[in-house]
Amino acid sequence: MIQFKQLSFWEKVTLLEDIDFLIVGSGIVGSACALELRRQNPDAKIVILERSYLPLGASTKNAGFTCFGSVTELLDDLKNTSEERVWNTVKLRYEGLERLLQRFSPSDLNYENCGSYDLITDETDLAIYHPKLEVLNQQIESITGKKECYSFEKNVQGKFGFSCFEGGYFNRLEGAIDTGKLLLATQRDLAKNQIIVLNGIEVINFHSDQNQVIIETNYGEIKSKKLGITINGFAKKLLPELRVDPARAQVLVTSEINGLKAKGTFHLDKGYYYFRNIGNRILFGGGRNLDFKAENTFELDQTELIQNALEELLKEKIIPNTNFSIDYRWSGTMGVGTEKGPIIEKINSNTAVGVRLGGMGVAIGSLVGERLACLLND
Numbered sequence: 544m545i546q547f548k549q550l551s552f553w554e555k556v557t558l559l560e561d562i563d564f565l566i567v568g569s570g571i572v573g574s575a576c577a578l579e580l581r582r583q584n585p586d587a588k589i590v591i592l593e594r595s596y597l598p599l600g601a602s603t604k605n606a607g608f609t610c611f612g613s614v615t616e617l618l619d620d621l622k623n624t625s626e627e628r629v630w631n632t633v634k635l636r637y638e639g640l641e642r643l644l645q646r647f648s649p650s651d652l653n654y655e656n657c658g659s660y661d662l663i664t665d666e667t668d669l670a671i672y673h674p675k676l677e678v679l680n681q682q683i684e685s686i687t688g689k690k691e692c693y694s695f696e697k698n699v700q701g702k703f704g705f706s707c708f709e710g711g712y713f714n715r716l717e718g719a720i721d722t723g724k725l726l727l728a729t730q731r732d733l734a735k736n737q738i739i740v741l742n743g744i745e746v747i748n749f750h751s752d753q754n755q756v757i758i759e760t761n762y763g764e765i766k767s768k769k770l771g772i773t774i775n776g777f778a779k780k781l782l783p784e785l786r787v788d789p790a791r792a793q794v795l796v797t798s799e800i801n802g803l804k805a806k807g808t809f810h811l812d813k814g815y816y817y818f819r820n821i822g823n824r825i826l827f828g829g830g831r832n833l834d835f836k837a838e839n840t841f842e843l844d845q846t847e848l849i850q851n852a853l854e855e856l857l858k859e860k861i862i863p864n865t866n867f868s869i870d871y872r873w874s875g876t877m878g879v880g881t882e883k884g885p886i887i888e889k890i891n892s893n894t895a896v897g898v899r900l901g902g903m904g905v906a907i908g909s910l911v912g913e914r915l916a917c918l919l920n921d
């Protein structure tokens with residue numbers, strides 16, 4: 544193992560000694576946690592360790608939906624989880640989005656309050672979903688204070704140029720951000736708040752005594768008074784007992800399409816598929832449900848099965864009779880579990896984690912980071 548031995552006095556003293564708070568992972572949660580720690584501790588030395596030259600998980604790979612629940616996703620959650628947990632998660636997502644939009648101005652994030660559509664393929668499903676709209680709207684109103692969040696729109700084919708969809712449930716409170724802009728705005732705030740971000744350092748292990756945590760990395764040991772772990776889908780690598788599994792999410796972006804009508808944010812099939820426009824391109828992701836087992840991986844490549852399924856859906860339903868090619872493809876790693884919802888807890892008196900954000904981290908990441916900071920400050 545290379546030790547931190549080629550470092551100068553200045554580098555060692557300024558960056559690596561007498562650390563008050565060390566955060567592992569520079570995604571949305573790690574960054575929000577560090578910024579909240581700074582707010583509460585103006586003079587503390589706060590360091591983030593990130594294993595890669597850029598964050599290498601989900602925060603800079605995501606689709607940028609500011610979403611808290613589509614009709615089919617919520618009804619599916621209500622089938623599989625207690626009502627209390629479902630509405631608590633929606634509340635966390637809604638409050639998290641409010642927090643995100645307090646932290647940054649709309650122009651920082653290219654935020655668009657465009658609403659979203661949950662598209663329905665099978666007409667017979669409408670008879671199941673329609674009668675439940677009123678109750679969903681009442682629940683959302685009790686959380687957000689806003690009436691009539693969901694409404695049904697029949698003519699999505701004419702409006703957006705789709706084929707095969709029997710209508711869509713519009714959620715007027717959702718929207719989208721530019722994920723790249725969130726990265727830039729976060730980096731600006733970290734620098735402004737004198738938070739030290741060290742890229743290319745991977746934490747391999749850690750152990751605590753009463754006064755400090757000793758963190759083993761690929762370059763040697765670092766000591767800190769407190770340790771915050773925000774490595775989401777990779778949590779099991781440091782804390783095997785945590786119920787967090789990696790879940791790969793694959794995405795593609797089309798070439799520019801002249802006269803693109805499909806503008807806005809859209810979900811399909813209980814949220815397993817999602818697409819939006821980026822200018823005249825379409826970003827399309829999802830399909831993990833086609834092979835959950837294969838997608839339970841740390842690997843970041845793409846599979847033919849899912850990429851072909853995404854392309855087929857584009858050609859047949861979303862932009863039919865349109866010439867396009869695929870300009871970008873990538874994957875990210877989410878952290879999921881059998882239960883939907885984050886784990887924010889203390890491991891011992893000087894270590895805490897904030898992980899398992901599922902496909903909700905744009906929404907809940909700021910709040911999870913802030914709550915983790917409060918645990919570390921205890």
Ligand SMILES: Cc1cc2nc3c(=O)[nH]c(=O)nc-3n(C[C@H](O)[C@H](O)[C@H](O)COP(=O)(O)OP(=O)(O)OC[C@H]3O[C@@H](n4cnc5c(N)ncnc54)[C@H](O)[C@@H]3O)c2cc1C
Nearest residue numbers: 568570571572599600601602605606608746875903904905
């Ligand atoms: C393709 C895709 C689309 C998505 N779309 C949306 C969306 O539209 N809306 C939404 O709300 N959410 C979406 N999500 C989910 C959202 O992006 C995540 O929930 C969120 O980014 C999680 O943030 P995080 O900070 O917890 O984790 P991450 O962003 O994964 O950050 C963890 C960081 O820890 C680093 N790390 C890991 N192990 C170590 C180690 N041992 N030492 C040092 N560093 C380490 C990683 O490199 C990574 O940078 C999507 C996710 C993906 C992948």
